[in-house]
Amino acid sequence: MNLETRIGKITLRNPLILASGVLGSSYSSLNRIYKSGFGAVITKSIGIEEREGNPNPSVFFLHEIKSAINSVGLANPGYKLYKEELKILIEKKVPTIVSIFGGNIKEFSEVLEGLDDLLFLGFELNLSCPNTEKEGLAVGTDPQLVYKITKEMRKRTSKPIWVKLTPNITDIFEIAEAAIRGGASALVAINTLKAMIIDIYSKKPILGFKRGGLSGAAIKPIGIRFVYDLFERFGEIIPIVGVGGINSGYDVIEYLLAGASAVEVGTAIGIKYPENKTNLFIQQIKKYMNEQKLESISELIGGAHND
Numbered sequence: 001m002n003l004e005t006r007i008g009k010i011t012l013r014n015p016l017i018l019a020s021g022v023l024g025s026s027y028s029s030l031n032r033i034y035k036s037g038f039g040a041v042i043t044k045s046i047g048i049e050e051r052e053g054n055p056n057p058s059v060f061f062l063h064e065i066k067s068a069i070n071s072v073g074l075a076n077p078g079y080k081l082y083k084e085e086l087k088i089l090i091e092k093k094v095p096t097i098v099s100i101f102g103g104n105i106k107e108f109s110e111v112l113e114g115l116d117d118l119l120f121l122g123f124e125l126n127l128s129c130p131n132t133e134k135e136g137l138a139v140g141t142d143p144q145l146v147y148k149i150t151k152e153m154r155k156r157t158s159k160p161i162w163v164k165l166t167p168n169i170t171d172i173f174e175i176a177e178a179a180i181r182g183g184a185s186a187l188v189a190i191n192t193l194k195a196m197i198i199d200i201y202s203k204k205p206i207l208g209f210k211r212g213g214l215s216g217a218a219i220k221p222i223g224i225r226f227v228y229d230l231f232e233r234f235g236e237i238i239p240i241v242g243v244g245g246i247n248s249g250y251d252v253i254e255y256l257l258a259g260a261s262a263v264e265v266g267t268a269i270g271i272k273y274p275e276n277k278t279n280l281f282i283q284q285i286k287k288y289m290n291e292q293k294l295e296s297i298s299e300l301i302g303g304a305h306n307d
């Protein structure tokens with residue numbers, strides 16, 4: 001049985017990828033996930049300079065619904081400092097995608113060009129950060145800007161560029177189409193959904209930043225629909241990477257059937273030790289493939305679209 005999967009020019013030993021941010025960006029935690037059996041890892045989103053992030057508490061696990069709400073924001077060491085950590089990951093041959101963010105094209109360009117000489121697999125553009133030219137709104141909600149950022153990044157690197165879409169929009173097709181026109185190598189869906197939790201006794205929002213993003217099992221059906229819709233419209237022209245609420249190997253299968261060529265796992269890894277999870281995920285995928293008499297992952301991709 002072959003668990004290998006291809007996302008454009010990138011081939012992974014299996015479809016499991018660590019989602020950006022959940023375990024930070026240090027070599028030791030990312031290496032641990034890869035060693036546990038993942039196909040690849042994605043770094044925390046890296047920007048031009050060090051950012052502290054939002055006040056604590058910034059992550060709150062909603063265990064009863066296997067989900068989390070976070071307002072970690074874009075805390076990161078900045079690309080110059082992070083480069084040293086990245087060099088170790090590459091030296092140790094951990095298949096790594098580097099997630100980058102910026103508030104405008106200039107910032108995205110500086111980070112991309114500052115890291116591009118290293119030999120990692122590719123970039124993921126995190127478009128969920130606030131647009132520095134249009135106060136408040138995320139970069140990824142503006143199709144014109146998504147097109148321009150993707151196109152400008154395409155000019156500056158020969159590495160694959162994955163564009164990670166925010167679900168906090170009205171029309172995903174418009175944004176996805178802009179990314180494709182700009183030269184994206186894959187679409188990644190989805191990032192967290194805008195959310196909030198309130199403590200009824202203190203009568204205050206629980207997160208230090210008040211507002212946050214929901215992730216984990218609660219968002220899986222939303223992620224599945226995004227991937228299904230994107231595959232239906234663009235599946236012939238661009239690979240899709242599914243993210244959101246994956247908690248078992250069967251959830252991975254569900255995303256593959258919706259049209260994902262690979263998946264990213266975030267909150268589930270934050271909640272439980274990766275070593276236990278990874279083995280279980282792989283066993284469940286193999287069990288399903290055995291039952292269904294399938295030889296390769298490619299037989300599953302988009303399977304829910306067959307009549």
Ligand SMILES: Cc1cc2nc3c(=O)[nH]c(=O)nc-3n(C[C@H](O)[C@H](O)[C@H](O)COP(=O)(O)O)c2cc1C
Binds near residue numbers: 044268
């Ligand atoms: C604590 C935390 C930090 C995150 N940081 C980032 C980030 O830096 N960049 C990014 O693109 N996504 C970030 N995400 C979103 C995840 O990569 C993922 O898209 C989302 O959590 C949905 O997947 P999940 O349900 O498997 O967690 C973060 C999520 C969490 C829970």
